[in-house]
Amino acid sequence: MAILIPVARMIPCTEAEGPGKRFALWVQGCPLRCPGCCNPEMLPFEGGTNYTLETLCDQLRSAHKEHNLEGLTLLGGEPTAHAKALATLALFAQNLGLDVLLFSGSTHEELLARKDPDILALLGHTDILVDGPYQKDNPEPQRRFIGSANQRILRLSERTPVDDPRWMESNTLELRLENQAGALSLMVNGFPATQAMGLWKRIPLH
Numbered sequence: 001m002a003i004l005i006p007v008a009r010m011i012p013c014t015e016a017e018g019p020g021k022r023f024a025l026w027v028q029g030c031p032l033r034c035p036g037c038c039n040p041e042m043l044p045f046e047g048g049t050n051y052t053l054e055t056l057c058d059q060l061r062s063a064h065k066e067h068n069l070e071g072l073t074l075l076g077g078e079p080t081a082h083a084k085a086l087a088t089l090a091l092f093a094q095n096l097g098l099d100v101l102l103f104s105g106s107t108h109e110e111l112l113a114r115k116d117p118d119i120l121a122l123l124g125h126t127d128i129l130v131d132g133p134y135q136k137d138n139p140e141p142q143r144r145f146i147g148s149a150n151q152r153i154l155r156l157s158e159r160t161p162v163d164d165p166r167w168m169e170s171n172t173l174e175l176r177l178e179n180q181a182g183a184l185s186l187m188v189n190g191f192p193a194t195q196a197m198g199l200w201k202r203i204p205l206h
């Protein structure tokens with residue numbers, strides 16, 4: 001049976017979700033409810049679009065060929081809630097020569113303590129983990145791509161450079177028009193600057 005991954009959003013090439021050109025994959029579904037979450041529409045486990053693992057691997061390979069990517073970024077939603085399939089996708093990315101950046105609302109210690117073989121496999125194919133819940137009253141003052149100051153950038157492999165200066169550059173926000181069901185929609189990703197908040201689709205966080 002095909003392995004399905006519920007995808008909330010996918011961008012084949014972005015420079016706003018980690019260093020360099022990256023394929024970004026937002027999964028649908030997160031068990032946490034951080035107040036002020038930037039992606040509340042991605043919290044329910046219902047919704048999104050199911051993609052087979054094979055399709056995502058094909059799309060990643062094509063995007064890499066077209067854009068000469070540097071990495072794969074997994075975010076959401078909570079990627080570790082879909083660890084089994086994403087571990088395979090992460091391994092596929094690494095075999096293409098890409099690094100894997102994973103954003104999780106749980107800390108590294110919490111993830112390890114679960115002793116879940118799928119999560120351990122995903123971490124085993126993760127090069128950089130940004131961990132911890134988003135804290136809206138504790139905004140990150142300096143580091144790029146990071147939501148709140150409690151979140152750590154943990155280098156889990158030696159594939160990526162130590163102290164990559166791009167994590168300290170100015171934050172990035174991207175606007176693009178995407179064809180959704182035959183209609184063009186303004187889509188936004190990157191740093192949710194206060195001045196740009198009206199550009200994001202928002203639903204209340206319960």
Ligand code: SF4
Binds near residue numbers: 033043104105133134
């Ligand atoms: S872990 Fe991330 S996606 Fe989940 S509620 Fe917190 S900020 Fe939102």
